[in-house]
Amino acid sequence: MRFRGCLFISCLFLLIGSPALAFSKEKIALFYPEAKNPYRTIYEEIISGSEADSQVEIEKILLKKGFDADQIADELRSKQITKVIVLGRQGFKLAKQLPKEFHVVSGALPIRPNGVSGVSLRSDPQSLFAFLEQVAPTVKRVHVAYSERSSWIITIAKKAAVSLGIDLIHKKVANTAEAISFYNKTFEQARPKEDAIWLPLDKVSSHDKVTLPLILEKAWSKEVVVFSSKPSHAKRGALFSTYPDNVGLGKHLLKMVNELAARPEEKQFAALQSLQLAVNLRTAAHLGLKYSNEQQQNFKVTFPE
Amino acid sequence: MVVRNITFNSKSTFKRQLLGFFIFSAFVLALTTSIITAWQTSREVEQSTIDNGLQVTSNFADQAVLALLTGSEDNAVEAVQRALGFNPVDGVAVYKADGDVLITSAKSEQIQFYFDLDKIKQEATLVEDLNDYWVFSAPVYFVDEEDDPELVEPDEGETDKQLLGYVLVEYNKQELRQIQNSIFINNVSIGAILTAILAILMGWGIKRLTAPLSHLSQTMETARDSGDYLLAEIHGANEIRQMAAVYNQMMSRLAKQRAELEKHRANLEAEVEIRTQELKVARDSALTASRHKSEFLANISHELRTPLQAVIGYVDLVKEDLELECLDPQAEDLGKAIRSAHILLGLINNILDLAKIEAGKMDLYIQAVDTDYLVNDTMETILPMATANGNELKLNKGSLSRTLNLDRQKIMQVFLNLLSNACKFTKNGKVEFSIENDDRYLRFSVSDTGVGIPKDKLDFIFEQFTQVDGSQSRKFEGTGLGMAITQNFCQMMDAEIKVDSVEGEGTCFSVKMPLQKLYQQETETVDS
Incomplete structure (x- = not known):
């Protein structure tokens, strides 16, 4: 729960606002669902990220279950608000x-491109690979298994890998058994410290109870780097994983809604780029990786704590 | 029965009965509690073990997901080893969803698994409960990870749950049995120890509680043995204090009554002493008088007999002279005088004998006596008296020893007294003298067909100076001393004398004399 909560923290839109409205602040509605901690705190952090831009006025609206979308639309019209940020499942x-x-962007949810603009909670591969270079510079090849639902992120990943000079070996799997088979083959051919396995936020290819123990155990013995988009995996033995930067997410959402308003015909969608790094120092030590104090200061969380 | 013997029906002390009852109760309580607790605990342990088995099976099912997903037996090895790592787990098996075996492993080759799909349920289940082991089963599901609802896209499908296969776990009961036995033994041991501790505590408590009662009982016992009126110490429970108080009141009352009785007894003793002294004086006076009488009789008899014998001697001389001078009438008169003098001499002799007897100066002179001479002398002496009254004298000699140790003079005196009496009180009748002896007794009797003795007089015939006809006009002479002397002589010789008489028909005196004191020299039997 703690890590899942932290996932939300990163979704902040950087609203470095529109200088056009110099004298009258533009109103942007931000709907957030009723939630208890830690989600309430996460939503509040995202909101604070959106509110960081003093050029706009964020009207925070609590979204209750069973809301009436038409009534909300009427209210927005009466307030002359067209830019809307929604958070969470209800949003x-x-x-x-x-x-x-209305120009609506969605945040704080691991969405995929499906007609709604927004920032997904799935980590941006570009950022991930950048972290990989930073944390495990010896890695040349990244192996990833993914399901259909994660195809869009692999598309991004391919571009990111090319840009960073990483050889991305990807396998689309229909079920966990195929994923395991892929991992087994990967380990058979893996080169220590040069190969890495990426665990995307994918239920089929990255199962916490089935595949993760298998991968971690074999990776440990074969000295293969494992990194994950799921925050909790670093604590369990992956070399590193990423946490959302919620304030940054808020800023990102604000920026995206403004871009969407400027070009309504272009749907905006992005993976989560506002990330924080969690590193498992024990795994790193096992792999022979050492970090300077300066590097370690950039790690948001380290394990063992 | 045991309880009754221990307590209610026992004659042991109250403390022991109480202690026995309490210890028995504590023992029963401890034993019952121990057994029930052991049973209850055993059931709980059994249920806990079953839960543990279910958990092991469930865990094994979770660990078997990878093996069933990949269909690889190798992927199941670790899960199997982990499951078998539990001591009670004897064997495990993994089946695919279609019922085919993926892997089985057991600690013993004898263990075999039988897979019955009908018994498999949606969760870990106990499918077989046999004497020595249980068989648990669980389905193996592959479940998609569940994300937090807040993080799930609304259009994302529901969590998928895919049945991969089944696992079976054979779980032996040996460890459970050991634990159950251990629980039972421990409980019973603890119960026994508690009983022992309780027994000690109860013994101590009951000793303290019954101590006042024991003291009271001891005081009563001491009072009984000593005869003193001891007072008990009043302490302890209320009932015991009441008993002690009542006992003390009773003792006080008894002591008072005893004091009064002592006083009365002292008075009575004083009176009795006075009376005794008076009686002693009277007795001494009587004895003195009797002794004086006897001494007087002895003296006077001796003094009378000496001159009388002189008179008889001289009269006999004169009579002989008169007979020589043919003065028969005078001689006959002197003969009468001589007979009267002899009668007087006999009387004096009798008185002298009685006096000796009463004075304790009459002794027995035991000597060997020829019974023939004794009987013949007796018959010759008495024959004149019998013929004088026209009586027929008959002698019956039974089995009679030739010689017996007797006081000849006294036994003959007895014969003569009895026979002379028979001859005197029988006219023209028959007098019969019978005598015999055996090893122990000499028996003789004198019977006659005389006047007989009235029944009311039979008790007085042995008194001194007593005759049946004591009137002035009596027909028979005599002093009344003969029977008294006879009885005294019989008593001296330990003989028993009896008399049977029918008035007008006759009298029979019979004597039974023991011979224990007499040495029988000869047992020759003489026919009569």
Whole structure:
């Protein structure tokens, strides 16, 4: 829960606002669902990220269950608000129901491209690979198994790998058994410290109870780097994983809604780029990786704590 | 029965009965509690063990996911080894969803698994409960990871749950049995120890509780043995204090009554002493008088007999002279005088004998006596008296020893007294003298067909100076001393004399004399 909560923290839109409205602040509605901690705190951090831009006025609206989308739309019209940021599952539902006249971006949810603009909680591969270079510079090859639902992120990953000079070996799997088979083959051919396995936020290819123990155990013995998009995996033995930077996510959402308003015909969608790094120093030590104090200061969390 | 013997029906002390009852109760309580607790605990342990088995099976099912997902037996080895790492787990098996075996492993080759799909349920289940082991089963599911609802896309499908296969775990009961035995033994041991401790505590408590009762009982016992009126110490429980108080009141009352009795007894003793002294004086006076009488009789008899014998001697001389001078009438008169003098001499002799007897100066002179001479002398002496009254004298000699140790003079005196009496009180009748002896007794009797003795007089015939006809006009002479002397002589010789008489028909005196004191020299039997 703690790590899952931390996932939310990163989704902040950097709203470095529109200088056009110099004298009257533009209003942007931000809907957030009713939630208890730690989600409330996460939402508050995202909101604070959005509010960081003093050029806009964020109207925070608590979104209750069973909301009436039409009534909300009328209220927005009466307030002359067209830019809308929605958070969480309830917010995503609202985003789908609001008329097209509104520019809506969704956040704080691991969405995939499906017609709604927004920032997914899935880590951006570019950032991930950048972290990989930083944490495990010896890695030349990254292996990843993914399901259909994660195809869009692999598309991004391919570009990122090419840009960073990493050889990305990807395998689309239909079920966990195929994923295991892929991992087994990977380990058979793996080169110590040069090969890495990436565990995306994918239920099929990266199962915490089935595949993760298998991967971690074999990776440990074969000295293969494992990194993950799931925050908790670093604590369990992956070399590193990423946490959302919620304030940054808030800023990102604000920026995205402004871009969407500027070009309504272009749907905006992005993976989570505002990330923080969690590193398992024991695994690193096992792999023979050493970090300077300066490097370690950039790690958000280290394990063992 | 045991309880009754221990307590209620026992004659042991109250403390022991109480202690026995309490210890028995504590023992029963401890034993019952121990057994029930052991049973209950055993059941709980059994249920806990079953839960443990279910958990092991469930864990094994979780660990078997990888093997079933990949269909690789190798991937199951670690899970199998972990499951078998539990001591009670004897064997495990993994089956695919279609029922085919993926892997089986057991600690013993004898263990075999039988897979029955019908018994498999949606969760870990106990499918077989046999004497020595259980068989647990669990389905193996592959479940998609569940994300937090807040993080799930609304259009994302529900969590998928895929049945991969089944696992079976054979779980032996040996460890459970050992634990159950251990629980039972421990419980019973603890119960026994508690009983022992309780027994000690109860013994101590009961000793303290019954101590006042024991003291009271001891005081009563001491009072009984000593005869003193001891007072008990009043302490202890209320009932015991009441008993002690009542006992003390009773003792006080008894002591008072005893004091009064002592006083009365002292008075009575004083009176009795006075009376005794008076009686002693009277007795001494009587004895003195009797002794004086006897001494007087002895003296006077001796003094009378000496001149009388002189008179008889001289009269006999004169009579002989008169007979020589043919003065028969005078001689006959002197003969009468001589007979009267002899009668007087006999009387004096009798008185002298009685006096000796009463004075304790009459002794027995035992000597060997020829019974023939004794009997013949007796018959010759008495024959004149018998013929004088026209009586027929008959002698019956039974089995009679030739010689017996007797006081000849006294036994003959007895014969003569009895025979002379018979002859005197029988006219023209028959007098019969019978005598015999055996090893132990000399028996003789004198019977006659005389006047007989009235029944009311039979008790007085042996008294001195007593005759049946004591009137002035009596027909028979005599002093009344003969029977008294006869009885005294019989008593001296330990003989028993009896008399049977029918008035007008006759009298029979019979004597039974023991011969224990007499040495029988000869046992020759003489026919009569």
